[in-house]
Amino acid sequence: MEAVQVNSGGCNFDAQTHEYSISDKKYTSATQKIKAFVPEFKAQEVAAIIARLKKIPITTLLKTWKLKGEMAIGFGNFSHATAHMYHVNKSELEAAISEGTSPHVAIIYNMLEKLTKKFRIVEMETARVSLKFEMGYTPDLILESIETEEEPIPYYVMADFKTTKYATADDYKADKGKMPNLLAAPFKNLNLRDVPLDKAAIQLSLYALALAHEETFTYWDAYDLPNVKRWVMHIPMNMNKYTNGYKIFEVPNVDALVLSALAT
Numbered sequence: 001m002e003a004v005q006v007n008s009g010g011c012n013f014d015a016q017t018h019e020y021s022i023s024d025k026k027y028t029s030a031t032q033k034i035k036a037f038v039p040e041f042k043a044q045e046v047a048a049i050i051a052r053l054k055k056i057p058i059t060t061l062l063k064t065w066k067l068k069g070e071m072a073i074g075f076g077n078f079s080h081a082t083a084h085m086y087h088v089n090k091s092e093l094e095a096a097i098s099e100g101t102s103p104h105v106a107i108i109y110n111m112l113e114k115l116t117k118k119f120r121i122v123e124m125e126t127a128r129v130s131l132k133f134e135m136g137y138t139p140d141l142i143l144e145s146i147e148t149e150e151e152p153i154p155y156y157v158m159a160d161f162k163t164t165k166y167a168t169a170d171d172y173k174a175d176k177g178k179m180p181n182l183l184a185a186p187f188k189n190l191n192l193r194d195v196p197l198d199k200a201a202i203q204l205s206l207y208a209l210a211l212a213h214e215e216t217f218t219y220w221d222a223y224d225l226p227n228v229k230r231w232v233m234h235i236p237m238n239m240n241k242y243t244n245g246y247k248i249f250e251v252p253n254v255d256a257l258v259l260s261a262l263a264t
Contacts, residue, residue, distance in 0.1 A: 010216060011136060013127035020129050020136020027129050030137035030206055037202060037261060075104075075237050076163040080125065080140065082108045083161060087124040107245035108235060119143035119157065122219060130210035133262060139207045141233075144219065156219055158204050159231040159248075167234040167249065168197055197232060201251040204230035205258045225255055 012021045020027045043062065051058040082105050085093045097106050122142040129136045141159040145151060165171075208230065212222045220228055232249040239245045 011127055011129040013136065013138070020127065022129055027134055027136040030135050030203065030210075033133075033135055033262075034199070034203055034206065037199075072163065072165075072237075076161075078102075079104065079108060079161055079163050079235050083112065083141070084125050086112045087121055103239055104235070104237075104245070107239065110244065111233070111235070111246050115143065119145055122156070128210070128214065128217075130214065132213040133206075133210055135210070137207055137210060139211070142211075142219070155227055155229065156224075157229045157231055158208050159233050160200060160204055162200065162232050162234050163236065164234075165236060165238075167232065167236070167247065197249055197251050198254075200232045200249075201230060201254045202258060204251060205253060205255045209255055209258060226253060228253075 010022070011027075013019075014021075018029055018031070020029060043065065044058075047058050047061050047065070051061045054061075082093070086109060093105070093109060097109060120143065122144050123139065124141050125138055127136065127138045139158060140161045141157075143157040143159065145154045145157075147154055208220075208225055208228050209222075211217045212220055212225055230251045230253065232251055233246060234242075234249065235246045236242075241247075
C-alpha cells in the first residue's frame with residue numbers, strides 16, 4: 001500500500017499515519033471520535049494487578065500484550081487487504097489460493113463469494129472526509145441487495161470487518177468472566193446486545209450518518225437511514241471458532257444516540 005492514497009472519496013489518506021486531509025487541512029479520524037465514547041484502557045494499572053496475581057514481572061506482561069497487539073493489527077491489515085484484493089483483482093486472489101496460501105485467504109474469499117450471490121459491492125475501503133462531522137473515515141464494505149421476486153426492493157448494508165479475539169460479551173465471558181461496560185455517556189447504559197457489538201454499532205452509525213450527508217454519495221440520504229442494515233463480519237485468527245471460519249452479526253441502529261453525542 002502506498003504511503004498516501006487519493007481515493008474516489010475526494011481526500012488524501014496517509015496509510016502510515018492514518019491521517020486524512022483535503023489540500024493542506026487535516027481531519028481527525030472517526031476512530032479518534034469513537035475513542036471519546038470509550039474510556040482509556042489503563043494498561044499500567046491493570047498490568048500491575050494481573051502481574052501481582054500471576055507472580056510475574058510487569059515488564060514481561062506488558063511485552064506480551066504489545067506482541068499480541070502487533071499480531072492482531074497485522075492480522076487485521078492482512079484480512080482487509082485480502083478482501084480488497086477480491087474486489088479489485090479477484091483473479092489474482094484465486095491464483096494465490098490455487099497455489100496454496102494462508103487458509104484465512106480462502107475463508108475471506110468464500111465469505112465474499114457467498115455474499116456477492118445476493119449483493120453487489122458498492123464500495124470497499126474507500127477513504128472519505130465528512131465536512132459535516134469534520135472527520136476522516138473508511139467504511140470497510142457497502143453492499144446493495146440484488147433484486148429478486150422475493151425481495152424486489154433493494155436495500156443497503158454497511159459492514160465492518162472485525163478480527164478481534166472476542167466478537168461478543170458472551171465470548172469474553174466464556175474465557176475471562178463478565179466484561180465491564182466500557183462505554184461512556186450517552187452510551188453507558190446502551191446494552192442493546194453487549195459492549196463489543198454496541199461499539200461496532202456506534203462506529204457503523206457514525207459512518208452511515210456521514211455518508212447520508214455527502215454529495216458524492218448517492219445511495220442513501222438521512223431519510224433512508226432506518227433501512228440501512230449494519231453488520232459486523234467477524235473473522236477471528238482462530239479458524240475453528242466458527243464452522244465457516246467467520247460469522248456475521250447484525251447490530252442495531254444507534255443514529256440518534258450518535259447525533260446526540262456529537263452535538264455535545
